Amino acid sequence: xxxxxxxxxxxxxxxxxxxxxxxxxxxxxxxxxxxxxxxxxxxxxxxxxxxxxxxxxxxxxxxxxxxxxxxxxxxxxxxxxxxxxxxxxxxxxxxxxxxxxxxxxxxxxxxxxxxxxxxxxxxxxxxxxxxxxxxxxxxxxxxxxxxxxxxxxxxxxxxxxxxxxxxxxxxxxxxxxxxxxxxxxxxxxxxxxxxxxxxxxxxxxxxxxxxxxxxxxxxxxxxxxxxxxxxxxxxxxxxxxxxxxxxxxxxxxxxxxxxxxxxxx
Numbered sequence: 434x435x436x437x438x439x440x441x442x443x444x445x446x447x448x449x450x451x452x453x454x455x456x457x458x459x460x461x462x463x464x465x466x467x468x469x470x471x472x473x474x475x476x477x478x479x480x481x482x483x484x485x486x487x488x489x490x491x492x493x494x495x496x497x498x499x500x501x502x503x504x505x506x507x508x509x510x511x512x513x514x515x516x517x518x519x520x521x522x523x524x525x526x527x528x529x530x531x532x533x534x535x536x537x538x539x540x541x542x543x544x545x546x547x548x549x550x551x552x553x554x555x556x557x558x559x560x561x562x563x564x565x566x567x568x569x570x571x572x573x574x575x576x577x578x579x580x581x582x583x584x585x586x587x588x589x590x591x592x593x594x595x596x597x598x599x600x601x602x603x604x605x606x607x608x609x610x611x612x613x614x615x616x617x618x619x620x621x622x623x624x625x626x627x628x629x630x631x632x633x634x635x636x637x638x639x640x641x642x643x644x645x646x647x648x649x650x651x652x653x654x655x656x657x658x659x660x661x662x663x664x665x666x667x668x669x670x671x672x673x674x675x676x677x678x679x680x681x682x683x684x685x686x687x688x689x690x691x692x693x694x695x696x697x698x
Contacts, residue, residue: 477511608674
């Protein structure tokens, strides 16, 4: 069992007993979940590094520095889990050029510029394509896995997305802070349908502007710290879907900040 911790460590535990096999210290909190491939554990930290660790011993094989956003200085670190396919690791981070592809062991293959928007979620890989969502710009991108070229983009009008995409069949599912579960048809490359949480149905109209996007002025006020904290609490009253949905047969399961677990068929 492998996991990261807010104490800055990555831990490996014996699954049967919970005994610590090893721990590895990074330079900041570790909110990323690890990806395991061919005996190597890949995990990101808020210290701006993606780490490759030996899964048996915890020894560092290599690290890759993503850098910082020098215009804002709060855009650092890796929060989502990496994805590994065909000897390449893909991950997003909280800097302006924030979606990356590394050919193992650590040579950068391409980087995709999200123009200042964080990538909080974990990418999904299917048929040589990388799928991920941006945070505050509310875009879902499909990129060519080998080159990083854009295949298509679906725009959700600046509604924040922290949820990671899940793919089943020809559909991609993910949640948004609007309190919606979104279903994108990968064949038509368009939104097929959306499901609103109970809180989104009740409170959604009060938080939307005239174009259907988030009304940041009414929600966050002047944008000072207290206004931002209050604004985020207000946004959560929409029943934000922060985690990745899970698909089982014909049923999609997702949790919501309104306290409900939804099963959608």
